[in-house]
Amino acid sequence: MESGLIHIPYMRPERTSRQTFDWALANAREADQAGFTEFMVAEHATQKWECIPTPELVIAAAAVQTERIKFAPMAHLLPQHHPAQLAIQVGWLSQILEGRYFLGIGAGAYPQAAELHGITDVSTNPARVRESLEIMEKIWKREPFHYEGQFWNAGYPEEVDDGQGHDDHKIADYSPWGGTMDIAVTGLSVNSPSIRFAGERGFMPVSIYSGSSILKTHWETYEKAALEHGHTPDRSRYHVSQTVFVAETDAEAKKLAMEGGIGYAFERYLWPIWERFGMLEGYIKDVGGDPSDVDLEWICDNVWVVGSPETVIEKLNKLYEFTGGWGVLQVETHDYMDDPAPWFQSLRLIAQEVAPKIQLPFSVTAGN
Numbered sequence: 001m002e003s004g005l006i007h008i009p010y011m012r013p014e015r016t017s018r019q020t021f022d023w024a025l026a027n028a029r030e031a032d033q034a035g036f037t038e039f040m041v042a043e044h045a046t047q048k049w050e051c052i053p054t055p056e057l058v059i060a061a062a063a064v065q066t067e068r069i070k071f072a073p074m075a076h077l078l079p080q081h082h083p084a085q086l087a088i089q090v091g092w093l094s095q096i097l098e099g100r101y102f103l104g105i106g107a108g109a110y111p112q113a114a115e116l117h118g119i120t121d122v123s124t125n126p127a128r129v130r131e132s133l134e135i136m137e138k139i140w141k142r143e144p145f146h147y148e149g150q151f152w153n154a155g156y157p158e159e160v161d162d163g164q165g166h167d168d169h170k171i172a173d174y175s176p177w178g179g180t181m182d183i184a185v186t187g188l189s190v191n192s193p194s195i196r197f198a199g200e201r202g203f204m205p206v207s208i209y210s211g212s213s214i215l216k217t218h219w220e221t222y223e224k225a226a227l228e229h230g231h232t233p234d235r236s237r238y239h240v241s242q243t244v245f246v247a248e249t250d251a252e253a254k255k256l257a258m259e260g261g262i263g264y265a266f267e268r269y270l271w272p273i274w275e276r277f278g279m280l281e282g283y284i285k286d287v288g289g290d291p292s293d294v295d296l297e298w299i300c301d302n303v304w305v306v307g308s309p310e311t312v313i314e315k316l317n318k319l320y321e322f323t324g325g326w327g328v329l330q331v332e333t334h335d336y337m338d339d340p341a342p343w344f345q346s347l348r349l350i351a352q353e354v355a356p357k358i359q360l361p362f363s364v365t366a367g368n
């Protein structure tokens with residue numbers, strides 16, 4: 001299994017923008033040095049706890065402070081951007097990163113962010129995602145077109161010939177580095193339209209872990225759509241995000257998770273959101289528990305993956321056996337900026353002690 005980070009970033013609301021930015025870069029540097037392969041940065045225009053509105057700024061700054069790790073916005077919310085502006089921006093950023101970039105796309109989770117961008121009917125979001133991507137791909141081809149869509153108009157201009165055989169007035173090339181853009185799609189709901197779309201297009205699926213049966217359904221949806229559209233579903237390209245904390249002993253890990261940034265964010269912010277999105281139901285079903293059992297310790301024991309390296313390996317292996325597994329564990333970052341040492345130690349243990357010991361149990365090709 002490869003290990004990545006997803007930086008949402010779940011900052012305490014009193015943090016300044018500068019502190020948030022610095023904490024993002026510190027995580028990127030540590031993850032790069034620890035051996036993480038990917039660093040994803042979320043995009044939220046309205047959420048106080050999820051306070052990075054423009055992931056591309058973090059990515060550009062972090063890229064020059066790191067050497068190997070790949071970056072992705074996870075996700076650029078396609079309904080909330082003009083596709084021409086986004087196509088040029090991500091194409092250019094992929095060129096700046098010279099292969100250390102891929103594009104995450106999503107529909108957008110929060111109606112307030114949609115409202116900010118003038119979208120009053122969020123049921124149009126899946127159609128907006130498809131139209132946006134269609135326009136972006138046309139722009140990346142760099143051939144003249146004019147498109148009048150349901151949501152946006154865009155085009156690609158004709159080259160101007162200066163009549164003297166010079167290239168000076170040609171249109172700048174902001175198409176993806178290497179000619180193609182690697183794309184990943186986020187999926188959340190049980191019958192996820194986003195995961196189906198990822199399968200149809202052969203893009204990488206990215207799920208938030210919210211119970212084994214939802215994850216199984218996501219893979220089945222992805223696999224079916226991929227096969228129907230002539231793509232080979234490959235579990236090694238499947239990304240799953242999860243809250244993970246590792247320390248030398250189980251007791252130490254549990255204390256640092258519950259009393260540190262993870263517990264703080266769950267108690268004040270995430271738990272109510274998870275209830276609203278129905279995400280706790282999947283975990284309750286996994287354990288065979290009752291909603292009245294749920295408190296922070298229950299969440300620590302049954303929802304997060306917390307413990308010594310041995311315990312975390314055992315927990316992840318169990319999840320792999322039940323769900324079929326995934327290729328990249330996307331560890332969700334939390335606010336440990338007042339005392340970062342245990343958090344960074346946890347990152348090192350995940351990348352160096354845990355991830356190499358987790359293997360996909362089945363063949364990674366179609367039908368398994």
Ligand SMILES: Cc1cc2nc3c(=O)[nH]c(=O)nc-3n(C[C@H](O)[C@H](O)[C@H](O)COP(=O)(O)O)c2cc1C
Nearest residue numbers: 042043074075106107108109186188189192194208
């Ligand atoms: C791993 C992951 C990352 C996400 N990142 C964001 C984000 O940065 N901003 C946001 O508004 N929504 C984010 N979402 C939610 C998506 O925008 C979207 O609401 C969701 O994928 C829709 O899933 P569905 O088609 O399964 O209903 C994310 C979802 C997942 C699974």
